[in-house]
Every structure is written in structure tokens, then in C-alpha cells.
Amino acid sequence: MRLTTGLALLLWAAAASPAAAATVAEGAAVAPGGRILSLGAAVTEIVFALDSGDRLVGADSSSIYPPDADRLPKVGYVRALGAEGLLSLSPDLVLATEEAGPPAAIEALAAAGVPVARVGEGTSVAAALARISAVGAAIGKDVPATTLRAGIERDLATLAAAMAAAAPARPRVMFVLSAGRGGPMVAGTGTAADSMITLAGGANAIDGYAGYKPLAPEAAATAEPEVILTTTQALESLGGADALLDRPEIAATPAGRARRLLAFDAAYLLGFGPRMAQAATDLARALHPGLALPDLASAPGAP
Amino acid sequence: MSQALPAAGRAGARRILPALALVLVAMLVLSLVLGAVAVPPDRVLAALMGQGTGRDAVVVLQLRLPRAIMGGATGAALAVAGATLQGLFRNPLADPGLIGVSSGAALAAAVTIVLGGHLTALLPWLQTAWLLPVAAFAGGLVATRVVGAVATRDGVTSAPGMLLAGIAVNAIAMALVGLLVWMSDDRQLRDFTFWTLGSLAGADWPRTALALPLLLVPMLLLPRLALPLNAMMLGEREAGHLGVAVQRIKRQAVVLSALAVGAAVAATGLIGFVGLVVPHLVRLVAGPDQRLVIPGSALLGASLLMGADALARTLAAPAELPVGLLTSAIGGPFFLWLLTRRAR
Numbered sequence: 001m002r003l004t005t006g007l008a009l010l011l012w013a014a015a016a017s018p019a020a021a022a023t024v025a026e027g028a029a030v031a032p033g034g035r036i037l038s039l040g041a042a043v044t045e046i047v048f049a050l051d052s053g054d055r056l057v058g059a060d061s062s063s064i065y066p067p068d069a070d071r072l073p074k075v076g077y078v079r080a081l082g083a084e085g086l087l088s089l090s091p092d093l094v095l096a097t098e099e100a101g102p103p104a105a106i107e108a109l110a111a112a113g114v115p116v117a118r119v120g121e122g123t124s125v126a127a128a129l130a131r132i133s134a135v136g137a138a139i140g141k142d143v144p145a146t147t148l149r150a151g152i153e154r155d156l157a158t159l160a161a162a163m164a165a166a167a168p169a170r171p172r173v174m175f176v177l178s179a180g181r182g183g184p185m186v187a188g189t190g191t192a193a194d195s196m197i198t199l200a201g202g203a204n205a206i207d208g209y210a211g212y213k214p215l216a217p218e219a220a221a222t223a224e225p226e227v228i229l230t231t232t233q234a235l236e237s238l239g240g241a242d243a244l245l246d247r248p249e250i251a252a253t254p255a256g257r258a259r260r261l262l263a264f265d266a267a268y269l270l271g272f273g274p275r276m277a278q279a280a281t282d283l284a285r286a287l288h289p290g291l292a293l294p295d296l297a298s299a300p301g302a303p
Numbered sequence: 304m305s306q307a308l309p310a311a312g313r314a315g316a317r318r319i320l321p322a323l324a325l326v327l328v329a330m331l332v333l334s335l336v337l338g339a340v341a342v343p344p345d346r347v348l349a350a351l352m353g354q355g356t357g358r359d360a361v362v363v364l365q366l367r368l369p370r371a372i373m374g375g376a377t378g379a380a381l382a383v384a385g386a387t388l389q390g391l392f393r394n395p396l397a398d399p400g401l402i403g404v405s406s407g408a409a410l411a412a413a414v415t416i417v418l419g420g421h422l423t424a425l426l427p428w429l430q431t432a433w434l435l436p437v438a439a440f441a442g443g444l445v446a447t448r449v450v451g452a453v454a455t456r457d458g459v460t461s462a463p464g465m466l467l468a469g470i471a472v473n474a475i476a477m478a479l480v481g482l483l484v485w486m487s488d489d490r491q492l493r494d495f496t497f498w499t500l501g502s503l504a505g506a507d508w509p510r511t512a513l514a515l516p517l518l519l520v521p522m523l524l525l526p527r528l529a530l531p532l533n534a535m536m537l538g539e540r541e542a543g544h545l546g547v548a549v550q551r552i553k554r555q556a557v558v559l560s561a562l563a564v565g566a567a568v569a570a571t572g573l574i575g576f577v578g579l580v581v582p583h584l585v586r587l588v589a590g591p592d593q594r595l596v597i598p599g600s601a602l603l604g605a606s607l608l609m610g611a612d613a614l615a616r617t618l619a620a621p622a623e624l625p626v627g628l629l630t631s632a633i634g635g636p637f638f639l640w641l642l643t644r645r646a647r
Contacts (some may be wrong), residue, residue: 002431058621076622078563079490080497084366085621088339099490103432104507112361211488266410 013212036139037089039078040097042128042273043119044069046135047095049274050144058089060100083108095138097121110257123192125156125199128272155277155296156199159284163201168288172201174255176215176244180235183214183249192270197229199276199290200283220249227287228255231266262286314587321603323409323585327375330606332372335363339620340454343633354546365507373506374612374626375575375605377567378577382604383522384560384567385578386585386596390532391556392462398579399564400556401469407446408568410437412498413483415439417491435498436569440517443565446472451557460553462539500625501574503612510570517566519557522601528556530594536591577604580638587641607634 002052020256035057038044041106044063047056053068060078064070075085078097083105086094093108094116109116117138119131119163129149175193177185187193188209197204205225206215228250250256268279285293335351336344340362349355350363381399388397399405415435422434450472454464484492531552534542538551564578577597584601611629618624 061622073621076619077497080502080504080623082339082616082621082623083363085339085365085623087362088341088621102502102505104505104510107507108361108366111365112358155503161413214485245474257451 011077026155035092035187036061037075037086037088037091037094038096039081039094039100039119040119040197041267042121042131043095043097044136045267045271045273045275046132046145046148047139049132049148050139052139052141055090057137058086065271065273078162079299081105083112083182087112087114093117093138095119095135123195123270123272125195125272125276128276129153131272134276150164152274152277156280158294158296159277159281162291162293163284166288166291168201168291170201171226171287172205172224173197173227173229174205174215174223174253176228176230176234176250177212179238179244179247183216183219184220184244184247185212186215186220187212192272193229195272196269196276196283197281199280200287202227202283202287215249217249217252219254220253223253225253225255226258226260228253228261229269230261230263231269233262233266235263306620307406315594316595318637319589319595319599320602321583323599323606327602327606328608330613331371331375334374334609335367337613337617338362338367339617346556354405362476369508369511370503370506370612370616371509371609373514374503374608375571376438376515376522377503377571377574378581378604378608378630379488380518380522380563380600380604381574381608382580382581382600383525383597384563385583385623386600386628387525387528387532387556387560389582390536390593390596392466393536394466395583396579397466399560400473400578401466401562402477403446403469403472404561404564405448405568405573406473406480408443409499409573410446410479410483411442412572413436413480413487413495414442414493417483417487420597440565440569442559443568446476447557447561447565451554459550462553465557476506490597493514497625498572499627501572501627502623502625503571503615504623506570512568514570518570519564521563521566525556525559525563526594526597528552528559529597532556532593569645572627574608574630576627576634577607580634581607584634584638587645 034055035138036047036055038047038056038059040060040062041062044056044059045065045073046067047053047064053066056069056072058073059069061074061076062078063072065240073089075081075089078100080102081100086105086109091114094100096106096116096118098121106116117134120127121135122128131150132145136142142286153173171285175187175191175197177187179185186206188211189204190210191212194204205223210296228244230244235241235244241263244250245259245261252266255261262283264279264283267273268275269283280297281293323546340358342350342359342362344381346355346359347363350359354361384399388399388401389395392401412435415438419434450465450468451460453468457463485497486497491563531542531547534545535549535552543549567574573633581604582596582600585596585603589595589599607630608626612626612632615624
């Protein structure tokens with residue numbers, strides 16, 4: 001019967017799929033705390049900053065910095081993980097942001113005897129510092145974590161002191177996440193971009209809503225941004241700075257007329273990871289060109 | 304149900320149910336053996352017998368087995384509901400989405416994903432992990448209830464009226480979903496997008512145990528409507544003359560289908576193709592007799608979703624593909640092949 005033949009072929013195709021070869025051999029004997037699986041870009045970057053990147057056996061798809069992180073086996077979108085895929089990497093420890101899920105996948109790790117350390121995902125300085133301590137404690141790197149934190153706190157204090165001393169005017173900054181058919185997606189309050197603009201001595205031009213929203217032309221005119229801030233990734237997808245500055249919503253603003261546009265790498269600017277003090281200082285330099293800001297002592301390096 | 308099948312069925316028609324049952328068994332074996340973690344078949348068997356070592360036992364008994372059962376039950380429920388509604392509406396393009404259940408569930412899911420934070424802040428006893436499936440199930444049923452109420456005049460539900468009301472309810476629900484998408488942040492938008500692609504990754508034993516009765520009850524009751532639905536293929540008035548209680552059958556078919564699809568969507572998100580095309584696949588081989596189409600759709604729907612999920616778990620390992628992609632990717636070409644065969 002041809003139906004059964006067809007279904008048998010389908011079955012065979014399924015069985016012969018390359019997936020069978022893509023599995024990872026199990027049972028590699030590693031001391032407890034050895035093999036780390038990281039779920040969340042913020043966590044991955046901290047593990048590397050604590051010189052433990054070589055212990056990572058996998059990461060979620062958002063973990064693309066530093067470049068070595070991008071070469072790790074990827075377990076997919078951090079909110080749609082499959083328990084068996086995580087187990088197939090034989091981790092001794094899973095570091096996961098609170099958003100990692102679904103819950104069933106994370107619960108299954110515990111059932112299989114794999115310890116899971118959950119880490120907060122806030123985009124504020126306090127949350128970022130707490131995250132570094134939490135990751136340090138989970139992977140047995142408390143002392144390096146304390147050193148890393150102290151360096152960031154010192155750099156942020158240096159930046160804050162320099163800004164307080166010079167007391168420059170705070171330029172109104174509008175952060176554009178992306179620009180699709182619905183108009184530019186612009187950061188309101190409570191966003192990582194909002195925190196970063198404040199740290200760098202700017203003022204978010206949008207304070208009427210929280211999160212990201214498509215910007216209406218009238219709202220752009222009312223906001224009167226003096227600087228447009230965006231990510232290099234957004235500029236790439238738009239096809240360059242002119243494409244963004246020439247948009248009608250933007251062109252009519254003070255920033256559009258002065259063609260004042262700044263772009264930084266998305267993870268660098270918004271990640272609130274180990275490089276956040278460097279990113280805030282870079283942004284402050286760009287926002288206040290006349291201001292001499294001191295060099296940072298402990299910066300892990302710009303992208 | 305007690306009548307014997309007509310002897311002069313289409314060639315192979317009578318053998319389709321045993322053949323599909325074999326396929327289902329094969330897919331069950333496949334989904335227990337395939338996976339990101341390499342577990343040889345003998346150790347899969349040992350784990351099933353309760354003699355597996357720690358990780359084998361977790362992978363086979365806690366991860367693969369509940370997923371296979373949830374996948375099978377969901378696929379069967381979607382396909383049976385599709386077969387029933389196509390018969391009821393005498394419309395080959397009817398799919399469970401037409402009575403509003405999918406868009407109602409999608410709206411409820413979007414509300415939960417985008418506004419769930421506010422809800423749990425007001426009512427801390429709500430468990431977000433359970434809120435989404437419960438809300439999706441309820442949303443699907445409410446939308447179907449609205450469609451049914453609009454299409455019912457003087458105790459008589461009009462089938463074309465349901466189709467039209469379904470279109471209107473779908474449009475309203477999708478407009479509200481669009482509003483919620485507009486309100487959502489990046490993460491919520493991604494969550495919702497993945498939900499619309501379907502996944503069995505959340506299928507552990509507690510969730511499977513909760514969904515299973517809701518999926519199985521309609522699946523066991525709907526085949527009882529096969530004979531009246533056969534009569535209704537002639538037209539509703541003709542079926543009435545044959546002694547079919549048309550209004551009662553319509554009502555049961557819609558309520559049971561909505562239950563089945565609502566539970567399926569709640570458990571796994573939106574999974575396309577199964578409800579629309581699996582009944583056609585069965586009909587192409589077995590003919591239009593609902594006594595074969597409904598159980599055949601159950602078997603084939605279960606097999607398709609189980610097999611698709613086995614691939615979803617392994618093709619991109621250690622990551623997972625959304626299973627809704629694979630049901631269409633596997634089923635689509637197979638459907639085309641059957642169509643070209645028939646055309647010759």
C-alpha cells in the first residue's frame with residue numbers, strides 16, 4: 001500500500017536525520033563546578049570577565065560577546081529552551097537569568113541533579129553589581145568578582161565626580177532601538193538606555209512612557225531631542241546614519257537639523273555587564289565633547 | 304456506530320486504521336529513542352522498565368515520555384476537531400481557527416504575556432506559569448461561545464452564520480492582539496512570537512496530567528458523531544429527514560471541538576497544519592466516511608505531531624526548533640505528493 005510506503009519513507013528520513021550525529025557524548029568526568037552552561041548574555045559576559053570562559057560548555061543564542069562566547073554550542077532562545085538539549089551538554093552547573101525558561105525545562109535540570117543558579121536581570125547599576133557577585137559566588141570566583149565590582153564602582157564614581165565638577169548642561173537624548181514600518185522604536189523610562197543616558201550626564205528626551213514604543217511624528221517634535229542615540233546594529237539594518245536622520249520624524253528635531261547621531265554596539269551600550277562603566281564614559285565623552293574626562297583605570301576594554 | 308462499514312469502500316480504505324496505528328507506534332518508539340542526549344535503545348528500554356540509571360531515567364521518563372504523550376494527544380485532538388468541523392461546515396477549508404477558538408486563545412495568551420506582570424502584582428497568588436495555559440483555554444472557549452451565540456436564532460445555529468461570526472470574532476481578537484503587540488516590550492514580543500509557533504518544551508508530567516483529560520474526552524466522544532455527520536454531508540434538512548437531531552449534533556460538535564482545540568492550544572501554543580490538513584490526508588486515502596476520517600485523523604495527527612516534535616528536539620540540538628514549523632514542513636510536501644498522485 002503506497003500510503004504506508006510513504007509513511008515508512010517519512011519515518012526513515014526522520015531516523016536518518018543528522019540530529020543523531022549532533023548529540024553530545026555523555027559521561028565526561030569533570031569535577032563538580034567544572035562545566036558551566038550559561039543562559040543569558042549578561043551572565044555569559046561576566047563568566048568571561050572572571051576568566052572562566054574556558055569552563056563554559058554552552059550558552060543561549062543571545063550570548064555573542066566576547067567573540068569566544070559566539071563560538072559556544074548554542075541552546076536557543078533563552079525563553080524557549082529544551083531540557084534535553086541542556087542536559088546533552090553535561091553541565092555541572094547552570095547559570096541562568098531569572099527569565100530563562102520555560103519553567104519545566106529548568107525544573108528538569110534540577111530533577112537530573114544539575115545545580116541551577118538563578119541570577120537577576122535588572123538594568124541598573126545596583127542590579128548589575130549584584131549580578132557580578134552572584135555569578136562570582138556560583139562559580140567559586142568570589143575574590144575576582146569583588147575586584148571586578150570595585151573597579152566598576154570606582155570608574156562610575158570617577159565619571160560622576162567629573163560630571164559633578166563640570167556640571168555641563170544635560171543634552172536631551174532620544175534613544176532609537178530600531179526603525180521599522182511603524183516608526184522608530186524609542187526608549188522611554190525604565191529602560192537600559194534610559195539608565196545609560198542618565199549615567200552619561202544626558203537626559204532622556206522621552207519621559208512620557210515606560211519601555212519601548214513606536215514614535216509618532218508629533219511626539220518626536222515635542223520631545224525636541226538634541227542628540228539621537230542608537231546602536232550600530234540598528235544603523236546597519238537601516239542602511240546608515242543618513243537613513244535614520246532623514247526620516248521625517250527625526251529630520252524635524254533639533255538633533256536631526258544638527259545631524260547629531262551617536263551609535264554604539266548594542267550589548268556594550270545596553271548590556272549592563274562588566275563594561276558598563278566604560279560604556280557610560282564613552283557615551284559621556286560623546287555627549288559632552290568639550291569636557292575632559294579622566295581615563296578609566298580598570299576598563300576591560302571597549303568593543 | 305454499530306453498522307458495518309460499506310463493503311465497497313475505496314481500495315485500502317479499510318486497512319487505513321491498522322496501518323495508521325502501526326505508524327503511531329513507530330512514532331512513539333522514535334520519539335522515545337531520538338533526542339539531544341544519546342541514550343542507546345537498550346538503555347531506553349531499561350529506563351522504561353524502571354531499571355535505568357539516573358540520567359537515562361530522567362531523560363526517558365521525565366522528558367521524552369511526557370512530551371510524546373502530550374504531543375500525541377495534542378496532535379490527535381487538533382486533527383479530530385478539524386475533521387469534525389470540516390464535516391459540520393461541509394467546507395474543506397474549515398479549520399479549528401474558524402470558530403474563534405485559536406484567536407481567542409491567542410488573545411488571552413497575549414494578554415497574559417504582556418499584562419501578566421500587572422496581574423500578578425495585583426493578585427500575588429496567581430502562578431504565572433499556570434496562568435498562560437489556563438487563560439488561553441478560557442479565551443478559546445469564550446470566543447467560541449460568542450461565535451455560537453451570534454449565529455444562533457430561535458434555538459437554531461446556522462453553520463454559515465458561524466463561519467461569518469467566526470471571521471468577525473477573529474478580526475476583533477487579532478486587532479486586540481495587535482494592540483497588545485504594540486504595547487509589548489522586546490521580550491514579551493519574542494515570547495508571544497514563539498508561543499504562536501508552538502512548542503512541547505513545557506510538557507512535564509504535571510502539565511501533561513492536567514491537559515490529558517481535556518484532550519482525551521472530546522477525542523473519545525467525537526467519533527460518536529460520525530454517523531450523524533455523514534448524514535449531514537447531504538445537507539442539514541436532508542439529515543433532519545433522516546432522523547438526525549441536527550441542532551444537538553451541531554452543538555455537540557462545536558463544543559467538543561472547542562474543548563479539544565482550546566486544551567491543545569493551552570498546552571502547546573499555536574500549532575498549524577494538523578487541524579486543517581491531517582483530515583484531508585486521511586480523506587484522500589479513505590474517502591469521506593467520517594467513521595474512518597475521525598479515528599484516522601486522530602491516529603495520523605498524533606503520529607505527525609509526535610514525529611515532528613522528535614525532530615524539533617534533535618535537528619538543531621542542543622537548541623530546539625518550534626514544533627509548529629516542522630508539522631508544516633513535514634506535512635506540506637507529503638500533502639502535495641498525495642495531491643499529485645490523485646491528479647494522475
